[in-house]
Amino acid sequence: MNLIYPYRHYMVSILLIILITIVSQVFKLQLGLINIALIHLIPVIVIALHGNMKSTFMVTLSTVLIFDLLHVPPEKSFDVHDLSYIWSFIIFFIVGYTISSQAKRIQTNAIKEIFLNTLSHDLKTPLSSILGNASLLLQEKMNDPHVRREVLIQINDSSQRMNRLVANLLDSARLQDTQSALRKEWCDFEDIVGVALQEFRYNPKQSQIEITIDPELRLFWGDCALLVRLIVNLIDNALKYTDEGKAIRLTITETGKKIKVLCFNESYPIKKADLKNMFDRFYRLEHSADIRGSGIGLSICRDIVSAHNGEIEAYNVQKGVCFEITFPVAKSPVSGLKDLL
Amino acid sequence: MKAQELILIIEDDQAISKMLSLSLHQHGFKTLLAADIKSAVRLIHTNSPDLIILDLGLPDGDGKGLIKKVRAELSVPIIVVSARHEEKEVIASLDAGADDYVMKPFSIDELLARVRSAQRRFLGLQPNVNVILCHEITLDIEHHLVAKKGEPLKLTPTEFNLLKYFILHRNQVLPYSRILKEIWGVGYQNEMQYLRTYINTLRKKIETDVARPTYIHTEMGIGYRFTCDIAYQE
Structure with missing residues (x-):
């Protein structure tokens, strides 16, 4: 299971391409070349939505090759007589690229949002402990030295926690680099x-x-x-x-x-x-x-x-x-x- | 009784400079504040402070330049304050003539310890002697002997030189390259693996718990510090 998982995009697209090939072979005459070309865009779009540029490229390439092989005259060969088909292939790649990069952007935004939510939660928790405990110390009736010490330990502990979090974030940023x-x-x-x-x-x-x-x-x-x-x-x-x-x-x-x-x-x-x-x-x-x-x-x-x-x-x-x-x-x-x- | 020592704090963040001057006051120091290099230079000339605490992240320029300038004119200890991930800046400042450093966020205890040891060094309270006692360790320079709790330790010549260098410069941050140059000689400044290996074996001989060292402390990315609070000279 774990072996297949990283290649799940490819598995899905292979299945799709097989399905589409069957459909377009069976309904070849009814559909006409233009519609068959459009159907072949489906796997490109489906895979591009995952936002993975590499798998999008691979799927676009294989769809184009299969389309060329089976449907573009002369059939059953990679030769292309009419140069206008080259344009179709380029359009395939442009569609794949555009959708893929958009999907990627949406994904990064989602990650950023989770990141900010977690971060603000994790910074706020120790911060509220520090603020709360500090205001306790500022109250005049706070005289018991044991309680004071307890409160100070809390402040120190929370500050250490914040410090560690910030250190982690800085290192994390450094690791994200290269x-x-x-x-x-x-x-x-x-x-x-x-x-x-x-x-x-x-x-x-x-x-x-x-x-x-x-x-x-x-x-x-x-x-x-x-x-x-x-x-x-x-x-x-x-x-x-x-x-x-x-x-x-x-x-x-x-x-x-x-x-x-x-x-x-x-x-x-x-x-x-x-x-x-x-x-x-x-x-x-x-x-x-x-x-x-x-x-x-x-x-x-x-x-x-x-x-x-x-x-x-x-x-x-x-x-x-x-x-x-x-x-x-x-x-x-x-x-x-x-x-x- | 000597007059109160004057410390110049060069720091642009008010919260930090206020905390510094409050706690230094509590420990019997007088303080002066400067928020940028320009006013710092003026205050140094008019007041001649006894010690300078310098934040490396000042708005109007390079702290290293100021360190060099002060070094050229005055003999006064300088402790730099730096942010994390600025080890290179710290090393450059130490090379420019700063005496010690603390890294933000630091505790006041830490800073006060640095201030005191810098003062001691500058006042020349460490006369030349042949036998130095550091906690449980005795170093006899003249007879090339080291003992822990009275038991003699077997050190190789390099280990002995390293320990001697550490004890003579105790409580002071020693950048890697300085130690390498001092012990192994010019041209060895980058041979970190020598230093790491020898520190490892030296620790095994002098420390009680190598994972929680009490003598040789690592200052990550900068160097080592040999800690020794009570040093008697005979």
């Missing part, structure tokens, strides 16, 4: 985890995080800042879904030509469908979530991982959930460096 936006250098995962943990130094659950890093782990050629963000998002996610006192384990190992990052947290199992979909941007939207945060964190994880040609998946294990990331080691640091030590 491959060239990656700033690759030699990264030490130990270093990266250390920096990521810094972000949670005031989190009371921070001490629950258990870190194991293969001491023989080699340097990895990647964008260190983005890898920090990846680990931050994984830990942030684990902290959100783990109750106090429960375990969170981050393990990084190297096997052969692969570096494996495992992030386990003790929690209830996740539904099978969710395991796949939660890396999609704004997936959380449909579940109008009970837990703070946007659906953007895990989708950025996926983007960061695929920018490094790696893979990310989530699965249930005994007593918890595990996120597994594998990075191929494309480039090794100069060997023999250890000998210099």
